[in-house]
Amino acid sequence: MxxxxxxxxxxxxxxxxxxxxxxxxxxxxxxxxxxxxxxxxxxxxxxxxxxxxxxxxxxxxxxxxxxxxxxxxxxxxxxxxxxxxxxxxxxxxxxxxxxxxxxxxxxxxxxxxxxxxxxxxxxxxxxxxxxxxxxxxxxxxxxxxxxxxxxxxxxxxxxTGGGTPTDTSLLSYGKQGSASSSQNDGNCWLCSPDKAFDLDPASRWAVNPDTGWVDEGWIAVDLGAAAHVTSVVLQWDPAFATAFDIEVSDNGTTWRTVHTTTGGTGFKQTIPLDADGRHVRVHLRDRSGPYGYSLWEFQVYGTGGAPAAPPAEPADPDFDDLDLVWSDEFNGPAGTGADGSKWTIDAGLPQNNEQQVYTPSGNGFQDGQGNFVLEARREDRDGRQYTSHRMNTSNKFHAQYGRFEARVKVPEGRGLWPAFWMMGSDFLDGRPWPYNGEIDIMEFIGQDPTRAHSTLHAPAYNGGGGYGGGYTLPDGSKISDGFHTWAAEWDSEGIQFSLDGRDVFYADRDTVESTRGPWVYDHEFYLILNLAVGGDWPGPPDATTPFPSRMLVDYVRVYQ
Known part of the structure; x- marks a missing residue:
């Protein structure tokens, strides 16, 4: 719950x-x-x-x-x-x-x-x-x-129903599907119709621009056998249809219209139906903009058909009854690095126009007082003027759902950008950002010392358009003045972000799907700690920025 x-x-x-x-x-x-x-x-x-x-x-x-x-x-x-x-x-x-x-x-x-x-x-x-x-x-x-x-x-x-009605089955999962055309290029790679039926909200079907973006189009699915269809769920990309019909067919040739609209709204649309047929088609008749049509998901629910069982998801955690499943308390001797059984050290040049180099050692160490230090320094390395530290739990600890918590002291100073965040584990298998999903539990911009941020990133909302919020301490004091505890409680319905036990932002799945785009967080993620210097968001440091600057981490804990 x-x-x-x-x-x-x-x-x-x-x-x-x-x-x-x-x-x-x-x-x-x-x-x-x-x-x-x-x-x-x-x-x-x-x-x-x-x-x-x-x-x-x-x-x-x-x-x-x-x-x-x-x-x-x-x-x-x-x-x-x-x-x-x-x-x-x-x-x-x-x-x-x-x-x-x-x-x-x-x-x-x-x-x-x-x-x-x-x-x-x-x-x-x-x-x-x-x-x-x-x-x-x-x-x-x-x-x-x-x-x-x-x-x-x-x-x-x-x-008189006596309770919540029994849900019908998802009939369209894993079906191949067919469409008027499909896109396959650098803008939408392998965007074939089966991608709308794979329960992967970060893959999509799109029409082929090479044939010209026109109003007429369609995507259909063969349910494998005769079915009674009770609803269709459409999760649109921004290229959605304002006018479309839902049609059913017994043979995939002769179609019957069972729903029609000229007021399509995009985002997520749930369309109740009472229809029979083996095939279901969305007949697209009017575009919302200059582009073609694209769907992240096209789901058909009902009875009958030849449904395939989708992969089982883990149960939602009970946040009132959690167990500690992974942690690092950073109680090692002064000067020792991160525990190699728990952390992978990132090294090399950064992204986001950041100005530091992440070093394989030296910028990250335990202080002997129960903290891990991520230290940003003004020093020349690999053509850059700054060095810093980043580490993650990739291939060592991945998780889906639970409470993810860290007690951190962030540094103040123009251009400093400390963060405690998570990346979708399929990034390691080659799925590019932001399709893998990103959960930023804490980001802090050093020149704005009273405010922190929690944000989600996905294909339809990312970068400066990410879904999240900024917040301050109740008394408006500087967050950088002391240690604070950031946490995210994550389940299949949403993610509750908190600072020092005070809820600061809730990302509700239904709200995201109906106002921003797909929810891409129902899979495993891994943890990341880093201290960046400069970048698109904070801008460069200046003469007032203190170096060395330290991000101190008292602990990181995961409960499930």
Whole structure:
């Protein structure tokens, strides 16, 4: 279960007692049932904070919440997985509640029916009888009761389904597929249709530019046998279709349209279906821009077919019950290097227009006081004016999911760039950056001593466009003044970054997929420590930069 910020709800207790006279009370039997909405995917019009995402309103935890931007016409939508009969919705408002709102249901996420509406909402706990059905339920706020946005501790949907619907199978995994054309050049190497069915979010299919980028195109998959298709998931590259049809066929020749849209939004689209056929095709009719079409993933769910089981993923960690599985406490004698059974030393010229040379020895050593020192020096080496140190755990320790933690003292000074980060292990097998994925747990720019950063990098968001955030200490003091503990708690749903036990940025998988691009972090990564000098981000050092400068690492620990 992912870890969220815990917020006290005592301030809303009195409000929760208001206005219940006109609301149907919950029966004991109904209250005991698990909501249909529990843990289901959620999308929202906006979020106020990185940690107040829509998922927090359906996690069953009354201490976490979704909060919106301070504007009217905000909404939150939950996907129940399949069409369900809905008879009750429970809203547990925070103090920032809605006085006007409506509840809507939809079978396809496009056409909506109102099942409840009010302009006199009182906030608190509201248990609302409704009579409707749909795969999606949406709360649409028409009027805020306060100057703030709106905020919900919990949104619970109940119905006769009796719980979360059973998921159907992924039918398209490992299928070869076919397409109107495929790209294979320096911009998109081996971007054949099978890449959309491999469950690898960093590989993609794209149409061939040599034949001209035109509006008409298609990609199809043979499911291997007759199937009942309940949904299609499309994870688009920025070259997406604004108009397309979903079609099915029994023989791959004669096609039936089962879904059509002229309002394609790109990013991740989940399209509910109720269709039968052996073949499924996306018929592309209008481009979003000057380029062709490209899909990271085209997933077909349902029953029947001839599905192949995808590789099993490790279970998500329980962050309240972890074991230490790897660590380095750096308790060696003064002057000794890093433990060669745990670390590989990087040497040579850097990237990112950095100005140092990483040396194989000398710039990294233990200080005899329980710390490892990464030391940047002003000295000539291999045509450069600076030397420094970088080391990693490649081919010695790789991991997927868990808590990754380091206690570090960073140096202050223009052009200094210390970091504690992780690289996708498939980088070692030849997959280039950023397709392998990068998780920056801590980056620090020496001329901005009060701020640190945590960032994700992937094919669709990297470099200056990476997905992340900067943050400061609560009192605004210099981070460089002492040791601090950076950590990342990572599972299949997202990554929670923290500084000294305080959550500072949450990368929610659903949010990333629906707003930035593919989530490329469900595989093993290895750890890296380095101290760079200069580079694209901090710029060069100057006469005020102190040399030697030291990044001190008290420990690195991994829990699973």
């Amino acid at each position: 992912r870890r969220h910020l815990r917020l006290l709800a005592a301030a809303t207790t009195a409000a929760a007692l208001l206005g219940l006279g006109a609301i149907t009370q919950v029966t004991t039997a109904s209250a005991a049932a698990e909501p249909l909405s529990q843990g289901r995917p959620v999308t929202t019009s906006s979020t106020e904070f990185d940690w107040s995402t829509g998922a927090a309103a359906v996690d069953g935890d009354p201490g976490t919440r979704w909060s919106s931007a301070a504007a009217d016409n905000q909404w939150i939508r939950v996907d129940l997985g399949s069409v369900q009969a809905i008879d009750r919705v429970v809203l547990d408002w925070e103090a920032a509640y809605a006085s006007g709102f409506r509840l809507e249901t939809s079978a396809d996420g496009a056409a909506w029916s109102t099942v409840y509406s009010t302009t006199t909402g009182t906030g608190g706990d509201q248990n609302l009888d409704v009579d409707g059905s749909g795969r999606y339920l949406r709360l649409w706020v028409t009027q805020r009761a306060t100057q703030w946005g709106v905020s919900l501790w919990e949104l619970q949907v109940f119905g």
